[in-house]
Amino acid sequence: MNGLRLRSTDMYSFTEENYLKTIYYLAARQEGEVTTNSLAEMTATKAASVSDMLRKLAEKQLIHYRKYQGVRLTEEGERLALKVIRRHRLWEVFLAEKLGFGWDEVHEMAEELEHIRSEELVRKLDAFLGYPQFDPHGDPIPTPAGFMPSVEYxxxxxxxxxxxxxxxxxxxxxxxxxxxxxxxxxxxxxxxxxxxxxxxxxxxxxxxxxxxxxxxxxxxxxxxxxxxxx
Amino acid sequence: MNGLRLRSTDMYSFTEENYLKTIYYLAARQEGEVTTNSLAEMTATKAASVSDMLRKLAEKQLIHYRKYQGVRLTEEGERLALKVIRRHRLWEVFLAEKLGFGWDEVHEMAEELEHIRSEELVRKLDAFLGYPQFDPHGDPIPTPAGFMPSVEYxxxxxxxxxxxxxxxxxxxxxxxxxxxxxxxxxxxxxxxxxxxxxxxxxxxxxxxxxxxxxxxxxxxxxxxxxxxxx
DNA sequence: AAAAATTTTTAGACTCGTCTAAATTTTTAT
DNA sequence: ATAAAAATTTAGACGAGTCTAAAAATTTTT
Known part of the structure; x- marks a missing residue:
């Protein structure tokens, strides 16, 4: 009943989405490839589990992966990661602006909301919020086309x-x-x-x-x- | 990473929540106990899987279960079921009233949103929506205290x-x-x-x-x- | 009231995502 | 350049939730 039957292509599990997102974040803040250990720390799992998942993501062509050499998102992987980050940040805006949560409270709820699968929902939410450019922490919201606006502060x-x-x-x-x-x-x-x-x-x-x-x-x-x- | 680590008591999996909700609905529309087969049909699984899950729910004291005799929610099980139904219907109102979805579109998205775990989120959403009494299909929204308003139309x-x-x-x-x-x-x-x-x-x-x-x-x-x- | 049909449960297996322990590869230190 | 240390991967296992096939219980038919 659960497992939520991943239907078409472009349907990935919560877990897969989380790994992609995390790889994106880690890649953004270091140079070079993302390591297994850093992923294990970020996702609060063990390196062995990460290793397993990396093999799966590589099979699905979402990451470039050479054993022992770390990992990098493919174009498709990055597209997906940015989609998840976009959903996360839009929900954060909703929680802060519309429901009145503090900027210190929104992250955890957005971690769940970011996995709701409906393109249309994201579009309508975006419109409802007035097409915000930034989330409550000042982070830019990726565009619908999958582009991360750069800010240089x-x-x-x-x-x-x-x-x-x-x-x-x-x-x-x-x-x-x-x-x-x-x-x-x-x-x-x-x-x-x-x-x-x-x-x-x-x-x-x-x-x-x-x-x-x-x-x-x-x-x-x-x-x-x-x-x-x- | 997924599995979402069910922390305290009162933390049940998506699947468990779905079974409870389904048992509630089936019980409401027939007399007597809810059968394994009817649950299998409703949840689009096989009777064998339902049987397994019923054993687990009974262990957790969420249902009264006598083998071969069907099933009935305990007080705790009903409280939980109504919580899920409340969340589902509030999100339906949000999707229809605030985002402009049609009443024919909201159910599927609410099936996912209903599992977001935050009491505070539900409270704030309820307030944001103006404490609605009914969802877009006219179904009553259970109260925060876990009471299903009766309507006799x-x-x-x-x-x-x-x-x-x-x-x-x-x-x-x-x-x-x-x-x-x-x-x-x-x-x-x-x-x-x-x-x-x-x-x-x-x-x-x-x-x-x-x-x-x-x-x-x-x-x-x-x-x-x-x-x-x- | 026995036989037949239906429903439900059990047994055993599979996938996903995780774990620990052991093996392997890479990096660092001597 | 080799040994020691650290990082990574593999092997094997587990829990949740599902499945199919077979066994058991209940209900219906005759």
């Missing part, structure tokens, strides 16, 4: 003193981190001006919204993306 | 000539039937007056919205629920 930890800009996104998505930002008032879209960088621990002092001054640890600063406007 | 095939009322629901949910109603203009909420019942084939002639006259086969009439107002 800087890490707050890497801009020079005096830089002024806007908080545009985060590199860390854990509820703990996001709640910390909420608490300190570093919301998406807020103006920041770097007033000082401490050489010792690379922490920075920023002024937010041309108002209060805030101490930001390097740990936080290197996970905050800013759009520096000069 | 009559089948159009069983009301006497001269009866005037409103179409309030359907007993058949197939896209084909619903599309047929769309085509003939027998929408939910429309006024009907029974002008004639043909004794030969039990077809009826109705006037809709005090306007045009329509011929309705018995096949259709016995799947239409009306709220007769006198």
């Amino acid at each position: 800087s890490k707050l930890s890497e801009v020079p003193v005096g830089t002024e800009g806007r908080v545009m996104g985060v590199l860390e998505h854990s509820p703990e981190f996001l709640q910390h930002l909420d608490k300190t008032g570093l919301n998406l879209g807020c103006r920041v001006r770097v007033q000082e960088v401490n050489n010792f621990d690379k922490s920075v002092v920023v002024q937010i919204n041309r108002d209060k001054t805030l101490f930001v640890s390097n740990e936080v600063a290197r996970n905050l993306l800013v759009d520096s406007d000069h | 009559s089948k159009l095939s069983e009301v006497p000539v001269g009866t005037e009322g409103r179409v309030m629901g359907v007993l058949e949910h197939s896209p084909e039937f619903l599309q047929h109603l769309d085509k003939t203009g027998l929408n939910l909420g429309c006024r009907v007056r029974v002008q004639e019942v043909n004794n030969f084939d039990k077809s009826v002639v109705v006037q809709i919205n005090r306007d045009k006259t329509l011929f309705v086969s018995n096949e259709v009439a016995r799947n239409l629920l009306v709220d007769s107002d006198h």
Whole structure:
């Protein structure tokens, strides 16, 4: 009854979709091929299980796989991965904007919603949300055609003193981190001006919204993306 | 990675949820216990598979099960079934009202959405929809407390000539039937007056919205629920 | 009330995705 | 350049959910 009978081509299991998505994310943040161990860590499984699955995904032509050499998405695999990421981020927008969830709460639910299989549903949801460009964390939403819009923001930890800009996104998505930002008032879209960088621990002092001054640890600063406007 | 690691109690698999829901529906429309064969037919599986699952559900105290004697939900099983049905119907309302899907399209997507596990999501969705009482087919939405509101409407095939009322629901949910109603203009909420019942084939002639006259086969009439107002 | 037909359950097998333990390959250190 | 360490893959097993074939129980027919 379950197993949800994968009908046509282009019908992949939750698990397969999750692996593709994870490979995409890992590939985006390192150079070169994605390793078995990094996948095992990300998916909270054992390397042996990953190895098995990689063999299957390679058979289905979704990844390029040379034993012991790591893995890379094929064009088809990337298309699928971006489809899943698109669904994930659109549902996150829905949960935040329409249902009123906090940006620290939406990820887990979107992990389930992203696997609902209906092209039409995604199209209608997109329209209902007003064709958003970014999810609640500032991550760009892949286009229906399967293209990931590129954004080039800087890490707050890497801009020079005096830089002024806007908080545009985060590199860390854990509820703990996001709640910390909420608490300190570093919301998406807020103006920041770097007033000082401490050489010792690379922490920075920023002024937010041309108002209060805030101490930001390097740990936080290197996970905050800013759009520096000069 | 998949399998979705069922964490606490009160965490059941898609399959288990589907069986409970199906048992609820079958129990509601017949007297007595639900049979293995009827479940096999409803869930599109074989009797052997159903038998297996019934043993498991009985172990988990979700059903009363005596071999060869059919099956009945326990209190806990019914609570769970109603939770799933509540989620299903709320998502149907969302799909129809907010995304603009037709009432003939929403069921299949809701079959997947109903398994998203988050109490908070259901609460927020309910509020977002304005606490609807009925789904797009006129079926009542179980309360958060796990109570199924009863409605007592009559089948159009069983009301006497001269009866005037409103179409309030359907007993058949197939896209084909619903599309047929769309085509003939027998929408939910429309006024009907029974002008004639043909004794030969039990077809009826109705006037809709005090306007045009329509011929309705018995096949259709016995799947239409009306709220007769006198 | 026995025989026949039907329904249900059991037995054994299969797929998917996972695991542990052992084997193999690659990388790092000496 | 070889030995040690680390990463990866293979082998074999398991649970969930399904299947087919066969056995057992129940119901219907005669």
